[in-house]
Amino acid sequence: MKSSFALTRRLFVKTGLAAGGSVVFYMSAGVLPARASTPATIDLNSWIRIAPDGAVTAFCRTTELGQGAHTSLALIVAEELHMDGSAVAVEMAPVSEQFMDITQGQGAGYYVTWGSLSSRDMDTNMRRMAATVRILLLQAAAKLWAVPEQECSTEGGVVRHVGGRTLAYASVAPVAAALPIPQNVEPKPRAKWQRLGHSMARIDIPAKTDGSAIYGVDVKLPELLVATIMQCPIFGGTLRSVDSSAVERLPGVKKVVSLENAVAVVADGYWSAKKGLDVLRPVWNKSPHKPEDSSMQSAKLRVAAQSPGRLFVPVGAKEIELRTAHAQGMARGAQHLEAIYEVPFLAHAPLEPMNATAHVSRDRAELWVPTQYQSMVREVVAEILGLPRDKVIVHTTAVGGGFGRRTEIDYAIQAAQISRHVEQPVKLIWSREEDMSRGYFRPMTTIQLKAALDAQGNPTAFAFTAACPSIMDYSIERRNGAPQSEIDEAGLANARDWPYAVPERKVELALTDLGVPLTWMRSVGSAASVFALECFLDEMAAAAKIDSVAYRRQLLRNRPRELAVLEKAVSLADWDRPSTPGRHRGFALSISNGSVVAQVAEIEVNSQRAVKLHRIQCVVDCGIAYNPNAVVAQMEGGIIFGLTGALLGEIVLKNGAVVQKNFDSYPLLTLAQTPEIEVAILQSDAPVGGVGEEAVPPVGAAVANAIFAATGQRLRSMPFMRHGFTLANVR
Amino acid sequence: MSYLLNVNGENRVIDVNGDTPLLWVVRENLGLTGTKFGCGVGLCGACTVHLEGTAVRSCTVPIRAVSSNSRITTIEGLSKDRSHPLQIAWIAEQVPQCGYCQPGMLMAAAALLREKPEPNERDIDTAMTNLCRCGTYPRVKRAILRASGHNGRT
Numbered sequence A: 001m002k003s004s005f006a007l008t009r010r011l012f013v014k015t016g017l018a019a020g021g022s023v024v025f026y027m028s029a030g031v032l033p034a035r036a037s038t039p040a041t042i043d044l045n046s047w048i049r050i051a052p053d054g055a056v057t058a059f060c061r062t063t064e065l066g067q068g069a070h071t072s073l074a075l076i077v078a079e080e081l082h083m084d085g086s087a088v089a090v091e092m093a094p095v096s097e098q099f100m101d102i103t104q105g106q107g108a109g110y111y112v113t114w115g116s117l118s119s120r121d122m123d124t125n126m127r128r129m130a131a132t133v134r135i136l137l138l139q140a141a142a143k144l145w146a147v148p149e150q151e152c153s154t155e156g157g158v159v160r161h162v163g164g165r166t167l168a169y170a171s172v173a174p175v176a177a178a179l180p181i182p183q184n185v186e187p188k189p190r191a192k193w194q195r196l197g198h199s200m201a202r203i204d205i206p207a208k209t210d211g212s213a214i215y216g217v218d219v220k221l222p223e224l225l226v227a228t229i230m231q232c233p234i235f236g237g238t239l240r241s242v243d244s245s246a247v248e249r250l251p252g253v254k255k256v257v258s259l260e261n262a263v264a265v266v267a268d269g270y271w272s273a274k275k276g277l278d279v280l281r282p283v284w285n286k287s288p289h290k291p292e293d294s295s296m297q298s299a300k301l302r303v304a305a306q307s308p309g310r311l312f313v314p315v316g317a318k319e320i321e322l323r324t325a326h327a328q329g330m331a332r333g334a335q336h337l338e339a340i341y342e343v344p345f346l347a348h349a350p351l352e353p354m355n356a357t358a359h360v361s362r363d364r365a366e367l368w369v370p371t372q373y374q375s376m377v378r379e380v381v382a383e384i385l386g387l388p389r390d391k392v393i394v395h396t397t398a399v400g401g402g403f404g405r406r407t408e409i410d411y412a413i414q415a416a417q418i419s420r421h422v423e424q425p426v427k428l429i430w431s432r433e434e435d436m437s438r439g440y441f442r443p444m445t446t447i448q449l450k451a452a453l454d455a456q457g458n459p460t461a462f463a464f465t466a467a468c469p470s471i472m473d474y475s476i477e478r479r480n481g482a483p484q485s486e487i488d489e490a491g492l493a494n495a496r497d498w499p500y501a502v503p504e505r506k507v508e509l510a511l512t513d514l515g516v517p518l519t520w521m522r523s524v525g526s527a528a529s530v531f532a533l534e535c536f537l538d539e540m541a542a543a544a545k546i547d548s549v550a551y552r553r554q555l556l557r558n559r560p561r562e563l564a565v566l567e568k569a570v571s572l573a574d575w576d577r578p579s580t581p582g583r584h585r586g587f588a589l590s591i592s593n594g595s596v597v598a599q600v601a602e603i604e605v606n607s608q609r610a611v612k613l614h615r616i617q618c619v620v621d622c623g624i625a626y627n628p629n630a631v632v633a634q635m636e637g638g639i640i641f642g643l644t645g646a647l648l649g650e651i652v653l654k655n656g657a658v659v660q661k662n663f664d665s666y667p668l669l670t671l672a673q674t675p676e677i678e679v680a681i682l683q684s685d686a687p688v689g690g691v692g693e694e695a696v697p698p699v700g701a702a703v704a705n706a707i708f709a710a711t712g713q714r715l716r717s718m719p720f721m722r723h724g725f726t727l728a729n730v731r
Numbered sequence B: 001m002s003y004l005l006n007v008n009g010e011n012r013v014i015d016v017n018g019d020t021p022l023l024w025v026v027r028e029n030l031g032l033t034g035t036k037f038g039c040g041v042g043l044c045g046a047c048t049v050h051l052e053g054t055a056v057r058s059c060t061v062p063i064r065a066v067s068s069n070s071r072i073t074t075i076e077g078l079s080k081d082r083s084h085p086l087q088i089a090w091i092a093e094q095v096p097q098c099g100y101c102q103p104g105m106l107m108a109a110a111a112l113l114r115e116k117p118e119p120n121e122r123d124i125d126t127a128m129t130n131l132c133r134c135g136t137y138p139r140v141k142r143a144i145l146r147a148s149g150h151n152g153r154t
Helices: A069-081 A118-145 A169-177 A270-279 A294-305 A319-332 A374-385 A410-422 A432-437 A476-480 A484-496 A526-544 A548-555 A560-573 A628-648 A696-711 B022-029 B085-092 B102-115 B121-127 B137-147
Strands: A009-017 A023-031 A040-050 A056-060 A088-092 A152-155 A158-161 A166-168 A225-231 A238-241 A253-258 A262-267 A283-285 A335-343 A355-361 A364-369 A392-396 A426-429 A445-453 A459-468 A505-511 A584-592 A595-605 A610-621 A676-681 B002-007 B010-015 B048-051 B054-057 B070-073
Touching (some): A023 A118, A023 A169, A040 A118, A056 A069, A118 A158, A118 A166, A118 A169, A158 A169, A225 A270, A253 A270, A262 A410, A294 A335, A319 A505, A364 A410, A374 A392, A374 A476, A484 A526, A484 A584, A526 A548, A560 A595, A560 A676, A595 A696, A610 A628, A628 A676, A628 A696, B002 B022, B022 B048, B048 B102
Parallel strands (some): A056 A088, A225 A426, A364 A392, A610 A676, B002 B070
Antiparallel strands (some): A040 A056, A445 A459, B048 B070
């Protein structure tokens, strides 16, 4: 999702005594951002606290969204400190400068969960940090015993001397805190891992089985009021007026609060607030955007995709040479293919509707937010309320699904504004209808592809033009001033870095605004790009009269990592043998965030065009799988998320307003429709890659390719059910 | 209006407007926040509780439709200490991701097991219509089979 700046980093570990006699180890790094002229020393997030009772706590700036990030952190710290994984607790770090990540993006510092970066961040920072702490503890014990360091070892939370004496970490930590910090401590090599790489039960799960996990909607405070909101149904519209007198007399209703583009009812509980809101008749000012239907928007993108876009020119290449070579490659082709692929707007629709709780007083604000972007909540709320940032306290609650939607902070700002207005703590809860219809959405995207093949079917040139609106025109992230291109071209990465031997590529982006709020959604542009690429590759294979997997094999001959993943998937699915009669298979492969994923979909389509999803087999090479069972869970979840988007999901605008309001018109895949899912993890020497988003992109293509095998019909637009199919239960 | 309810074995009197859904009574008047608000119209099942032993979507049950002294069980009352066979199976199979839909899933599954102690996969398909956005369905199914004594597939 975000690219890192080039860094030169030198690690410092600092130590300190905290309240209650705990010893805190924290890390800072000398960082030289590419854009800065002088190095700045800024603290990174990695803290480890050892309490007098021996409790070890790791602090984290990654929101636990169910991806298992906190358990991975516990495993990393436990591995390096030679402790049991369950002996390390994980807490969200305070949202303050010292915990910000300054290694990504262009902002002042990030406290954010996105881009499948959590494990990768931990890999680079926390392993080294924890390894350094272990050496300090060892040295401290050696000093206390006046023995050589080499005679000491660590295990199970104690330092042990060869003579048999032991000292608990907690008792040597204060001495360790006063020692000079050893430099350049290397973390344990992978071959010596005893905990990392083995499945560990996730630490967040027990509280999610008895109702005790506290999500944003569950926050309780003294004197807490509850608000719900109606936002202008047309994007860009604002509130002109609202007659609140009758509503404010309803039982339980405290106040009607007008915001710039919304009106909220504050009451003693959600039901009173909702009943009040239901009878309000706000008058809206028109949007500066002309109200459109999605059919018009889709037509605009089709035009844009077939017109020249902004060409991606690799570093060191010249535009004119690239264009010439592409044209020559096209001319060499014995046959030419062309197709347009389309995906609609999608809503994230996490099961927990948007909500936030705020308690704003004159000189301070405290917020409880299920959020992926704590630093932005703090920054913007401080600005809007006119408070210094350190007077805005942000607590992260448990989060009922993020998928990218909670990188936007609209609901947190609203909660703060409403609380300021009523001068009391307020919990704002959006209805499902608001959550579904008020964005921010996954961009509608249209992709035109062209290929030329020689007489043997080998590609000689390839063109890819994506037309979509820009996320950076709408996301709150635009405050950090990242140029449009960097972000929106992320969706092009799959075409640029397509692993197949497809020469003379021309990759273009045609940004086309549609007036609809947008943000990142799980796998971002890859879901659209990989759908187009992996289906079009099947079209190329068919034109070459070669089996689609054999064709891929041939084009991956110089890519051992991708080829290994392909071969593993092929053997798992027994691809080279005919499929079960009546069943049909499709293949797709993608690379994103450092991970390679291949999937085989096995489906059945009956004469009434009812589709049964029998099975999805998935192979992932994420380099290192810290917690394999959690990686499998992320693959399963990504596949189901991707299937919902590919087969069922669609946000449609009519006269500028969203049609879909709830799960009846925006269905999610159900348990009965869910295929059997088989996941294999292929370990490799590659650095740790993402797993939260990476199962999403190929699944749509794998299913579309299988539907082609079953019916001879190419599905070039999502959702597939729009093409006259129905989705049947698997059994 | 006053209503007498028996929630998780305790008698409770609450004073609330009769059209208030059971969901909000449980969450806001009784402070039992394990039962979740997801859609408000009975489509997602995050609000599933047991009313006289039957799974209901509490967001569509107005409190005045609940007869006096009805037995209501929420996720907090499924067991005192996560010892219900489904809770044990849920942890063993590592079911939840974000976890938000899971109280409703567990309550729907508990009602299924009470009715059919050894459900087959089709029974599970029919009974488990709760929605999950994270995609925990394969594990939900496995955990129900595990809790009902199947260690493999039926």
